[in-house]
Amino acid sequence: MKHSVESPTTGSPRPHPLDETDLALVNAVQAAPRASWTLVGQALGISAVTAARRWERLRSRGLAWVTTYGGPFVQQVNCAAFVEVDCVPSQVPAVTERLVRDPRITGIEHVSGGTDLFLTVMVADLTALSRLAIDVIGAQEGVTATRSMIATHLFTEGSRWDLRSLDPGQRGLLRPADDTAPTGAATLAPEDRPLLLALGKDGRLGYGELAELTGMSESTVRRRVTRLLREGSLVPRCEIAHGVSGFPVFVHYLANVPSADLARVGASIAAASEVRLCAAIAARHSLLITAWVRSVPDTRRLEAHLTERFPELTVEDRRLTLANPKRMGHLLDAEGRNTGFVPMDMWA
Numbered sequence: 001m002k003h004s005v006e007s008p009t010t011g012s013p014r015p016h017p018l019d020e021t022d023l024a025l026v027n028a029v030q031a032a033p034r035a036s037w038t039l040v041g042q043a044l045g046i047s048a049v050t051a052a053r054r055w056e057r058l059r060s061r062g063l064a065w066v067t068t069y070g071g072p073f074v075q076q077v078n079c080a081a082f083v084e085v086d087c088v089p090s091q092v093p094a095v096t097e098r099l100v101r102d103p104r105i106t107g108i109e110h111v112s113g114g115t116d117l118f119l120t121v122m123v124a125d126l127t128a129l130s131r132l133a134i135d136v137i138g139a140q141e142g143v144t145a146t147r148s149m150i151a152t153h154l155f156t157e158g159s160r161w162d163l164r165s166l167d168p169g170q171r172g173l174l175r176p177a178d179d180t181a182p183t184g185a186a187t188l189a190p191e192d193r194p195l196l197l198a199l200g201k202d203g204r205l206g207y208g209e210l211a212e213l214t215g216m217s218e219s220t221v222r223r224r225v226t227r228l229l230r231e232g233s234l235v236p237r238c239e240i241a242h243g244v245s246g247f248p249v250f251v252h253y254l255a256n257v258p259s260a261d262l263a264r265v266g267a268s269i270a271a272a273s274e275v276r277l278c279a280a281i282a283a284r285h286s287l288l289i290t291a292w293v294r295s296v297p298d299t300r301r302l303e304a305h306l307t308e309r310f311p312e313l314t315v316e317d318r319r320l321t322l323a324n325p326k327r328m329g330h331l332l333d334a335e336g337r338n339t340g341f342v343p344m345d346m347w348a
Contacts (some may be wrong), residue, residue: 005064016061016065017329018244020165021046025054026064026240032174032238033066034229043166043173062337063241066203067328069106069344070122070188070196071232072154077187078346079123080151082281082288083133084115090119091142092116098140100326103345104132108326111319115147118252118319120328122346126150149283156278159237159329163245163293164273190233192224194346196234200329200344203236239327243335247274247292250321251299253306254285261312262286268310274302285316287315296320 018026021044027050028040037055038047043050044051057065074080084338087095092110096117099105107120119137123129133146166174188196194214210225211218228234242248262280269289270278277290289306293299303315324332331340 018058021182022054023163023165023246024170025051026058026238027163028170028174029055029064029066029204029238030162031166031171033068033238035174038318039174043170052146062333062339063244064238065330065338066238067201067238067330068196068199068203068234068236069328070346073187073233074122074191074346075151075154079125079129079201080154081121081123081129082149082151082279083119083137084147085117085119085137085143086145087116088142088144095140095142096325099137099238100331101342102132102136102347103329103343104128105137105326106328106344107252108324109319109321110325111321113317113319115319118321122344124347128346147283149281149285149288150165151279151288152282153266153280154277155266155280157235157273158239158276160270161276163240179272188228192228192233192313195221195225195228195343197343199234199236201341203238237328239330239334239338241338242324242333243337244291245292247294248336249293249296249299250324251291251293251313252319252321253287253289253291253303254317254319255287255289255313255315257310257313258283259286265310265313269306269313272302272306274298287313314329 023046026298028043037052039157041051091185096108100108104123105119105121109118111118121132123132129148133148137143138146168260195210198210198213207222207225210221214221264286266278266280269275274293275289276290276292277288279288282285283290291302293302299320303318305312307315324336326332329342329344330338331342333339
């Protein structure tokens with residue numbers, strides 16, 4: 001399947017810090033990515049028109065956006081993995097430019113430490129991962145080695161991270177108490193895949209817009225999207241440009257935990273406010289922890305806190321992100337602004 005790169009914004013000025021209302025708005029959309037502007041406005045004490053206008057200003061400047069991707073079925077039935085790529089130094093930009101257009105590579109980071117590129121990938125199965133690692137990534141001119149780490153369990157991921165700008169009352173309005181836990185469908189039916197691909201670009205698309213894009217009736221779209229969100233097969237996520245988030249530094253820790261302690265330690269680490277991703281992995285290390293923090297020294301302080309709290313945790317390596325040109329299908333500039341989109345398609 002051929003995919004094109006869409007670029008809605010070019011040549012924009014450097015982003016300016018967001019005011020408190022903008023930060024609260026982004027946090028509200030993080031809490032409830034598809035909530036109506038009426039509900040968002042009610043939680044923030046502003047009108048629906050103001051909420052919608054402010055969001056459109058942020059979205060059009062690439063400072064905030066909503067994406068959507070597959071839920072637990074990706075790990076349970078398909079395959080989510082992280083791939084380290086070693087490159088000839090002078091070839092890193094060229095390799096990045098070629099890989100950024102692959103719909104199965106959902107994220108690309110240029111990192112410090114023992115590798116050059118750190119990729120997030122979603123593919124149909126283990127065989128597809130082998131083909132991607134060998135025939136696509138490994139075949140690139142300038143690539144000298146690849147190492148794959150397969151996610152076996154996600155304790156937390158980016159949709160649960162937020163700016164922590166809302167008070168409990170505001171959060172309660174956006175996320176009313178609900179005893180119904182997501183059921184997590186075993187897989188995504190082929191007829192639902194067009195909805196996933198369309199919502200990847202804009203997770204707030206209305207039912208009418210989705211109907212037009214997919215050729216389904218609006219009633220069918222409404223019924224299917226409602227079901228997929230309820231069961232957790234679709235995961236919407238509000239993103240913010242890291243340059244204006246207040247948390248511009250990304251760190252990955254590769255750690256080992258005894259197997260008997262992995263579930264308990266992983267779940268506890270996932271609750272830390274700085275942590276965006278905590279995943280059990282099939283690799284030389286057993287745990288991958290990703291965090292967003294305010295400064296480079298904070299990466300050391302967080303590591304010290306984690307190892308002090310969990311003596312059974314041994315951090316074996318760490319990577320700081322130097323550049324993040326792609327995150328969950330969206331292309332980013334140096335400030336983290338959304339400049340385009342490559343549809344995420346694990347079945348490509």
